Amino acid sequence: MIGAGPSGCGVLMAFKNLPEEEFKNYKIDAFECQAEFGGMWNYTWKTGVDAKGNAVHGSMYQGLWTNVPKEIIELPGYSFEEHYGKQMQSYLPRHVVTDYLQGRYAKADINSMVKFSTRVMDVQYDESSEIFTVTAKNVLTDESSVGEYDYVFVCTSHFTQPKLPEFEGFDTFEGRVLHSHDFRNASDFKNQDVLVIGGNLSAEDIASQIVKYGAKSATISYRSAAMEGGFPENITWVPLLQKIDKENVAHFKDGSSKKVDAVIICTGYEHHFPFLPEQYTIESGNRYITNNLYKGIFHEKCPKLMFLGMMNLFLAFVIFEIQAHYCRDVIRGKLEDPKTVSVEDRMKDIASQKKLEDDLRKAGDVKGLAYLQADYITDLQKQSDYSQLSMHERMDMFMRVIEIKTANRMTFRDSKFVSQVTGKEALDVKKPWLENFDATVNMA
Ligand SMILES: Cc1cc2nc3c(=O)[nH]c(=O)nc-3n(C[C@H](O)[C@H](O)[C@H](O)COP(=O)(O)OP(=O)(O)OC[C@H]3O[C@@H](n4cnc5c(N)ncnc54)[C@H](O)[C@@H]3O)c2cc1C
Ligand SMILES: NC(=O)c1ccc[n+]([C@@H]2O[C@H](COP(=O)([O-])OP(=O)(O)OC[C@H]3O[C@@H](n4cnc5c(N)ncnc54)[C@H](OP(=O)(O)O)[C@@H]3O)[C@@H](O)[C@H]2O)c1
Numbered sequence: 152m153i154g155a156g157p158s159g160c161g162v163l164m165a166f167k168n169l170p171e172e173e174f175k176n177y178k179i180d181a182f183e184c185q186a187e188f189g190g191m192w193n194y195t196w197k198t199g200v201d202a203k204g205n206a207v208h209g210s211m212y213q214g215l216w217t218n219v220p221k222e223i224i225e226l227p228g229y230s231f232e233e234h235y236g237k238q239m240q241s242y243l244p245r246h247v248v249t250d251y252l253q254g255r256y257a258k259a260d261i262n263s264m265v266k267f268s269t270r271v272m273d274v275q276y277d278e279s280s281e282i283f284t285v286t287a288k289n290v291l292t293d294e295s296s297v298g299e300y301d302y303v304f305v306c307t308s309h310f311t312q313p314k315l316p317e318f319e320g321f322d323t324f325e326g327r328v329l330h331s332h333d334f335r336n337a338s339d340f341k342n343q344d345v346l347v348i349g350g351n352l353s354a355e356d357i358a359s360q361i362v363k364y365g366a367k368s369a370t371i372s373y374r375s376a377a378m379e380g381g382f383p384e385n386i387t388w389v390p391l392l393q394k395i396d397k398e399n400v401a402h403f404k405d406g407s408s409k410k411v412d413a414v415i416i417c418t419g420y421e422h423h424f425p426f427l428p429e430q431y432t433i434e435s436g437n438r439y440i441t442n443n444l445y446k447g448i449f450h451e452k453c454p455k456l457m458f459l460g461m462m463n464l465f466l467a468f469v470i471f472e473i474q475a476h477y478c479r480d481v482i483r484g485k486l487e488d489p490k491t492v493s494v495e496d497r498m499k500d501i502a503s504q505k506k507l508e509d510d511l512r513k514a515g516d517v518k519g520l521a522y523l524q525a526d527y528i529t530d531l532q533k534q535s536d537y538s539q540l541s542m543h544e545r546m547d548m549f550m551r552v553i554e555i556k557t558a559n560r561m562t563f564r565d566s567k568f569v570s571q572v573t574g575k576e577a578l579d580v581k582k583p584w585l586e587n588f589d590a591t592v593n594m595a
Contacts, residue, residue, distance in 0.1 A: 152179060152180070152181040152182070152303075152304040152306060153181075153182050153271045153274075153285075153303070153304065153305050153306060153307055153426070154182075154183060154190065154305070154306035154307040154308065155181055155182075155183035155185075155188055155190070155265050155267075155306070156188075156189065156190015156191055156192070156306060156307075156308060156460075157190055157192075157252060157460070157467070157468045157471050158190075158306035158308065158459035158460035158471040158474075158475070159181060159183070159190075159304065159306035159459070160188060160252075160255075160256050160259075160261060161306075161459065161468075161471040161472040161474065161475035161476075162181075162304050162306065162459065162475040162478070162479070163179070163181055163256075163259070163261040163264050163265070164256075164259045164261060164472065164475070165472070165475040165476045165478070165479040165537075166179060166479055167259055167260070167261055167264075168476075168536075169479075173483075179264055180266065180285075180298055180300070181264050181265040181266065182265075182266050182269045182270070182271045182285075182287050183265050183266070183267050183268075183269065184205070184208070184268065184269065184270035184271075184290055185208070185267065185268070186267050186268050187253070187267065188252065188253050188256045188262075188265075189249045189252055189253060190208075190252075190308065191208070191209060191210065191211060191308060191310060191311075192211065192245060192248055192249040192252055193209065193249060194209065194211050194212075194213065194215075194245060194246070194249070195207060195208075195209040196213075196335055197209070198332075198333040198335065199333070203290055205270065205290070206311070206312070208308075208311050209311075210310050210311060210331065210332045210420075211245055212334050212335050212336065212337070212357075212360070213335055213336050213337075214244075214336070214337050214360055214363075214364065214588075215244070215245045215356075215360075216242055216243065216244050216245070216564055216584065217242055217243050217244075217245070217248060218352060218356055219242075219467075219549070219552055220241035220242055220548075220552060220566070220567070220568045220577070221239070221241055221242070221243055221248075221251075221570075221577070222241060222548060222568040222569065222570050222571065222577070223466060223467075223545065223548060223549060223552065223568075224248070224466075224467055224468045224469070225570060225571070225572050226255060226468055226469060226472060226572075227469070227537070227538030227540045227571075227572055228538060228572075229251075229254075229255045229258060230570060230572040230573045231251055231570075232570070232573050232575070234250070234251045234254040234255070235251075235594060237594040237595055238575065238577070238578050238594065238595055239577065239578055239592055239593060239594040239595075240567060240577050240578050240579065240580045240581075240592060240593045240594075241564075241566065241567045241568045241577040242563075242564035242565075242566075242580075242584065243592060244590035244592065246590070247590075247592055252468075266287070266289075268289060268290050268291050269287050269288065269289050269290065269296075270287060270288050270290050271285060271286070271287045271426045272286050272287060272288050272295070272426055273285070273286040273426050274286075274303060274426050274427050274428070274431075275428065276428065276431065276453060276455075276456065281301070281455060282299050282300070282301065283299065283300045283301075283302070283303045283455070283456075284297060284298075284299055285297070285298050285299075285300060285303065301455065302455050302456075302457065302482060303455070303456050303457070304457050304458075304459060304478070305424060305427070305456065305457065305458045305459070306458075306459045306460065306471075307424065308460060308461075309420055309421070309422045309423070309433075309437065309460075309461050310420045311332065311420060311423070312420055312421045312422075312423035313330040313331075313332040313333075313416075313418075313420060313421075314418045314419050314420055314421050315330055315416065315418070316348075316416070316418055318348075318392050318393075318394060318395065319393070319394035319395070320394045320395030320396060320397075321395065321414070323395075323397055324395045324399060324414065325399055326343075326399060326411065326412045326413040326414065327339075327413045327414070328413070328414045328416070329413075329414075329415055329416065330415075330416045330417075330418075331349075331353040331354075331357055331415060331416065331417040332420070334357055334415060337357075337360040337361045337363065337364035337366075338364045338365065340361040340364070340365075340366040340412075340413055340415075341364060341365035341366065342365060342366070342367055343361075343366050343367060343411075343412035343413050344366070344367050344368045344370070344409065344410065344411050344412050345358075345361055345366050345368070345369050345370070345411060345412065345413045345414070345415060346369075346370050346372060346392070346395075346401050346409070346411040346413070346414045346415070347369050347370065347371045347372070347414075347415050347417055348371075348372045348391075348392055348414065348415070348416050348417060348418060349371070349372075349373070349374075349416065349417030349418045349419065350371070350373035350374060350375055350376060350377070350378065351417070351419065353417035353419070354371050354373075354417035355371075355378055355560065357369075357415055357417055358371050358382075358386045359386065359560055359561060361415075362383065362385055362386055362561075363561070363584075363585055364588075366385075367385065368385040368386070368387070369385065369386045369387075370387055370388075370389055370401070370409050370411065371386065371387070371388045371389070372388075372389050372390065372391055372392045372401070372403060373388060373389075373390065373391065374391050376515070379557065380557035380558065380560075381556060381557045381558050381559045381560040381561075381563070382560050383560070383561055386560075389403040389405065389407055389409075390403050390404035390405045391403065391404045392404075395411070395414070398410070399411060399412070401414075419436075419437050420437065422434070422435055422441075422461065427456075430452060431450055431452065431453055431456055433450075433458065433461060435461075437462075437463045438462060438463055438505070438508060439462055439463050439465075439508050439520055439523055439524050439527075440462070440501070440504040440505045440507070440508045440523075440527075441458075441461045441462045442501065442505070443501070444458055444461060444501065445489050445492070445497040445500060445501060446477075446489065446500075446531070447461070447462055447474070447527060448474055448477070448478060449489040449497070451494060451497045451498050451501060452494060454488075454489035454490050454497070455490070457478050459471050459474050459475060459478075460474070462524075464524075465520075465521050465524050465525075465546065465549050466524065466525075466528070466542065466545055466546065466549065469528075469540075469542070469545070470524075470528050472537065473528050473531050473532045473535065473537050473542075474528075474531060476531075476535040476536065476537040477531040477534065477535050480534070480535055480536075486534055486535075507523060508520065508523060511523060517553070518550060521546050521549060521550065522543070522546060524546070525542045525543045525545070525546040528542045529541075529542045529543065540571055540572070541571075544571060545571060548568060548571075551568075552566075552568075561584070561585050562583065562584070562585065564580075564584035565579075565580045565583050565584055567579060567580075578593045578594075578595060579593065580593055581593040
């Protein structure tokens, strides 16, 4: 198992949940290049490469708050109330989520299953023996180890390798140009007019952040469609950037222009697995139905190679745990082995699911996309012994989140929701998000 973030830990917990007698039949090696659990939720100030020349994994920034209420990410079997022993508000700063996740894994007692500070460098697959050979390296000692495995779980996420388009004039632009992967501190942009390129959640959130922290304006330049509703006057949407001239004026597709002080590129990420042979990687954008993955998990050409959490996400953590339980039961022989489905049929199945997504996208049907994900995860959930908490109800909550957000992007984090896990309503916020610079959380 490669990567002990929320997806990888889902795998470890799924196996740990087996009866002791059965659990001991499995030898699981889990590799995590960081020194602790948390994955993306471990904030780092670092950007670029680390001391060993490896790309920094983290894309989170200092002032990040969740863009969904805790009730959307709360895991069945471990409520935020259980972790903190208190009631709290719905939207949370990132460190409160990191602590919750670490508590979840401490309770599940999976620490001893993970080789921390160990990076997987290479995975090879022998088609005749159906055995994977995995080479890993301790990042502290540089010591390498090689192991052989029947199955490999890839849980290294797809929000870490920046997609970096080039625009005319970047080379002569006098201000800062950075990708959202390297964005750390919104205060850097105080009193500046900032151009944000991209049309999705990073663009929306980073524009809101910098304006909250004193940027004069954020101009969001989109390729496909502008987000509508609820933006303050100093966050505006314009069509795609054409060039930035030598006077630092950005020119857009509709003929409009704006002098800018900095550019933040929020064009998303690539699936990137430098340790995998090319034929076993994924070529896909950030889709709800990921290319190359049968049932969103099993590599179409090699179903013993499983990928968790590789799709665009409405509901994050719970999806990973359901996928993990499903995979575990395939390995246990309790569910259909994707190997019994021909490669052609696996590919056909992926293509037909992708078509559903493409049709919904063309129609601009966000609700349809959301319930496509709810249907997907419910199908896996029903076949597993994971909690049967309704994912459709959770998606209903997500739809309410969107409604509140599109009414006002700067106040939506002050709203509250009812936990599916505890049945209790969250507390009111103590400080509105827009005035909350010290990550105050109402807990009682
Ligand atoms: C800026 C940002 C904000 C987000 N905010 C939210 C939010 O508010 N709510 C939400 O639900 N989701 C959010 N997400 C989505 C987030 O990615 C998921 O919540 C979650 O962290 C994904 O879990 P994961 O385990 O799949 O990946 P990650 O959390 O990224 O974990 C992957 C792990 O793999 C390890 N790894 C990578 N390569 C190797 C290797 N070769 N060998 C060993 N270990 C390796 C990494 O160190 C890391 O620990 C956000 C994502 C980003 C980028
Ligand atoms: N506070 C938070 O919780 C928070 C904050 C930030 C990010 N996140 C998470 O981070 C993840 C990634 O989000 P993301 O917005 O970075 O990536 P994303 O969802 O993949 O969106 C990328 C955007 O960039 C656009 N784009 C891609 N290539 C482009 C190009 N060459 N020129 C112009 N535009 C281009 C895409 O436009 P098209 O539509 O045209 O393809 C899309 O709008 C999400 O899961 C999100 O929830 C969370």
